[in-house]
Amino acid sequence: xxxxxxxxxxxxxxxxxxxxxxxxxxxxxxxxxxxxxxxxxxxxxxxxxxxxxxxxxxxxxxxxxxxxxxxxxxxxxxxxxxxxxxxxxxxxxxxxxxxxxxxxxxxxxxxxxxxxxxxxxxxxxxxxxxxxxxxxxxxxxxxxxxxxxxxxxxxxxxxxxxxxxxxxxxxxxxxxxxxxxxxxxxxxxxxxxxxxxxxxxxxxxxxxxxxxxxxxxxxxxxxxxxxxxxxxxxxxxxxxxxxxxxxxxxxxxxxxxxxxxxxxxxxxxxxxxxxxxxxxxxxxxxxxxxxxxxxxxxxxxxxxxxxxxxxxxxxxxxxxxxxxxxxxxxxxxxxxxxxxxxxxxxxxxxxxxxxxxxxxxxxxxxxxxxxxxxxxxxxxxxxxxxxxxxxxxxxxxxxxxxxxxxxxxxxxxxx
Amino acid sequence: xxxxxxxxxxxxxxxxxxxxxxxxxxxxxxxxxxxxxxxxxxxxxxxxxxxxxxxxxxxxxxxxxxxxxxxxxxxxxxxxxxxxxxxxxxxxxxxxxxxxxxxxxxxxxxxxxxxxxxxxxxxxxxxxxxxxxxxxxxxxxxxxxxxxxxxxxxxxxxxxxxxxxxxxxxxxxxxxxxxxxxxxxxxxxxxxxxxxxxxxxxxxxxxxxxxxxxxxxxxxxxxxxxxxxxxxxxxxxxxxxxxxxxxxxxxxxxxxxxxxxxxxxxxxxxxxxxxxxxxxxxxxxxxxxxxxxxxxxxxxxxxxxxxxxxxxxxxxxxxxxxxxxxxxxxxxxxxxxxxxxxxxxxxxxxxxxxxxxxxxxxxxxxxxxxxxxxxxxxxxxxxxxxxxxxxxxxxxxxxxxxxxxxxxxxxxxxx
Numbered sequence: 001x002x003x004x005x006x007x008x009x010x011x012x013x014x015x016x017x018x019x020x021x022x023x024x025x026x027x028x029x030x031x032x033x034x035x036x037x038x039x040x041x042x043x044x045x046x047x048x049x050x051x052x053x054x055x056x057x058x059x060x061x062x063x064x065x066x067x068x069x070x071x072x073x074x075x076x077x078x079x080x081x082x083x084x085x086x087x088x089x090x091x092x093x094x095x096x097x098x099x100x101x102x103x104x105x106x107x108x109x110x111x112x113x114x115x116x117x118x119x120x121x122x123x124x125x126x127x128x129x130x131x132x133x134x135x136x137x138x139x140x141x142x143x144x145x146x147x148x149x150x151x152x153x154x155x156x157x158x159x160x161x162x163x164x165x166x167x168x169x170x171x172x173x174x175x176x177x178x179x180x181x182x183x184x185x186x187x188x189x190x191x192x193x194x195x196x197x198x199x200x201x202x203x204x205x206x207x208x209x210x211x212x213x214x215x216x217x218x219x220x221x222x223x224x225x226x227x228x229x230x231x232x233x234x235x236x237x238x239x240x241x242x243x244x245x246x247x248x249x250x251x252x253x254x255x256x257x258x259x260x261x262x263x264x265x266x267x268x269x270x271x272x273x274x275x276x277x278x279x280x281x282x283x284x285x286x287x288x289x290x291x292x293x294x295x296x297x298x299x300x301x302x303x304x305x306x307x308x309x310x311x312x313x314x315x316x317x318x319x320x321x322x323x324x325x326x327x328x329x330x331x332x333x334x335x336x337x338x339x340x341x342x343x344x345x346x347x348x349x350x351x352x353x354x355x356x357x358x359x360x361x362x363x364x365x366x367x368x369x370x371x372x373x374x375x376x377x378x379x380x381x382x383x384x385x386x387x388x389x390x391x392x393x394x395x396x397x398x399x400x401x402x403x404x405x406x407x408x409x410x411x412x413x414x415x
Numbered sequence: 416x417x418x419x420x421x422x423x424x425x426x427x428x429x430x431x432x433x434x435x436x437x438x439x440x441x442x443x444x445x446x447x448x449x450x451x452x453x454x455x456x457x458x459x460x461x462x463x464x465x466x467x468x469x470x471x472x473x474x475x476x477x478x479x480x481x482x483x484x485x486x487x488x489x490x491x492x493x494x495x496x497x498x499x500x501x502x503x504x505x506x507x508x509x510x511x512x513x514x515x516x517x518x519x520x521x522x523x524x525x526x527x528x529x530x531x532x533x534x535x536x537x538x539x540x541x542x543x544x545x546x547x548x549x550x551x552x553x554x555x556x557x558x559x560x561x562x563x564x565x566x567x568x569x570x571x572x573x574x575x576x577x578x579x580x581x582x583x584x585x586x587x588x589x590x591x592x593x594x595x596x597x598x599x600x601x602x603x604x605x606x607x608x609x610x611x612x613x614x615x616x617x618x619x620x621x622x623x624x625x626x627x628x629x630x631x632x633x634x635x636x637x638x639x640x641x642x643x644x645x646x647x648x649x650x651x652x653x654x655x656x657x658x659x660x661x662x663x664x665x666x667x668x669x670x671x672x673x674x675x676x677x678x679x680x681x682x683x684x685x686x687x688x689x690x691x692x693x694x695x696x697x698x699x700x701x702x703x704x705x706x707x708x709x710x711x712x713x714x715x716x717x718x719x720x721x722x723x724x725x726x727x728x729x730x731x732x733x734x735x736x737x738x739x740x741x742x743x744x745x746x747x748x749x750x751x752x753x754x755x756x757x758x759x760x761x762x763x764x765x766x767x768x769x770x771x772x773x774x775x776x777x778x779x780x781x782x783x784x785x786x787x788x789x790x791x792x793x794x795x796x797x798x799x800x801x802x803x804x805x806x807x808x809x810x811x812x813x814x815x816x817x818x819x820x821x822x823x824x825x826x827x828x829x830x
Contacts, residue, residue: 030429035428036429039428282700285696303718342727357707394704
């Protein structure tokens, strides 16, 4: 099945809002064997929307339209769809009842524009919106499926997961399964080389997708087959082979982000962590605390931007800073030890370096960064030589220091 | 002038990469009076690219194509453009010389694929790429302009700013000027009400655009007029009226992010800052340190996720935690005072609250957050009642506590 995504809204065209909806939709649909052949963003104008519908339906079997379903004057999608499918707008009692219930729970008064929002195309199958007032709509015409959903990300996601995907699965012949690996410590090109033999021998009904991010890669096996049991076996067998090749590069086989995976390792061992951050400026703590439940293992951080803080709060020695400088093996290690003791945790991790774009010297150019991990048993450190981009350096270093901690766990697990 | 953006690459369709290029381009072009009428993403396939070109040129005078210009087999844009404009690919000596120079500076060996990259459409005007190996291309046909640029964001941005915008300005009749305000502490709807009279009296050659973000708004005056002097005067006069209406909501009239603006205020006063973060988990420190030069005013942070850290490192009293809890006015204020003293800065700011989605109680539901600012003279605090979304709570609180610091500066400035 081929799909085309249409996003509607002036805010997308003037660059006020970045469209993250279509990427999210793509990541949900491609594992179902639906390939996204294109996406288009147009303004809130009837002609532009109609042109986009014409273009999209010539290329795809499934057309997903997001946005333009709100109650204000510039939201034209409902009327345009009614015209496009030559159907009438009729007052939908069900939609209106749902709307009233929802408004009541929000303690919002009913207004005439809400009533107007319940006039919907007669040929639409409604998709309940559990998080908002505008329902989704499903149309079938000329053996093609058209779906219209609100552009508000959380409403779009809820309707897609609760209403659309179960309905789409009925249109897909066979079962769909997938399996995901979170991988770190190996570049994408090297990973592809490692898996070359496996990829060449891949059964036609399975796919292997690489989803690289800064410092880690998500590898996804996807498959569609009429025999669900056989499909599950094939995926299991392939996953087993990949797992063997991955060795210690494998971080997790659950659907978690990298910091969550590290957190889970800490929880499993009943251990706690603190971070001492100079060049990452709090980003490691931020990544960890973005995850709900992180207080179980993350106790705190000292962002030691100034040398005075490295000394006073983390206990880095004045002689160390004078002799080796703030960006050095010795300082990184003393920071990691210091934060572990100050905050009172099992592990301490540290970053110190020149994030750039200025501040480099011939001996320590921009991108020179030291990372360290300390436990009661020992303290290790490593030098990184990254590039000139400040944001990349901060984000990459944050992942690399968490991966260094993971490697320490792996070594400890060895007999 | 109407523009259409075409982005090329499978990675955009499968949701592996979020397209931030087209938003960036839109934000650069709309102030020049160029309206973006649509954007489309297609895969690396000749037919898909050709279809997109047909569709785009029917709607716009300027077509900007990004991506597909690299050296690998799946990069088809050059060949497709040559076919589309019925021009030959010819070896371009200039492009090859530039490429060689660039590779030399990267210490990369010349390969046959690099030579192949220098065969370019004969009718193209080349746009120098100061940051990469693939040049941009400019075509004029049937009174329309087609521009092809690499999809790598930093290369795309460099070519657009250095090569394309100066050339486009020659095609735009009249002068283009704009002026931007960074505003915080007022919701968009209230700001729009405040400026209603001004908007109604806006001269036809000026526009006013609202670009809202979490906790702050960018307001941009843009204008096009053949008489540059008159345009500058009109913008100055309008800016003056708006400035008066904004009062203390005005943060900056420079092109800076919110944390940078706060940093600038600190630099101007020769003051330093430290942060004590519980619910924001290091995000305030992260926002500050994303900006190069922040070490001049930002000295460090204590991310006190655990109560033990609040006590041991920040000096929050055990009785305070026992009597009022970690999420309270008293704890927030003691954290702000504590971090100011521990790190030894002029100002300390603090956040403590329930970021969610779990952890709420009937008395302190999710989204209950206290923020505080402390200086040698005094310590103030404020309760926030935000929503259930963890990420939104973290990001919104970070901006609000920085804005609270800004208000303290304003009060101090008063006679």
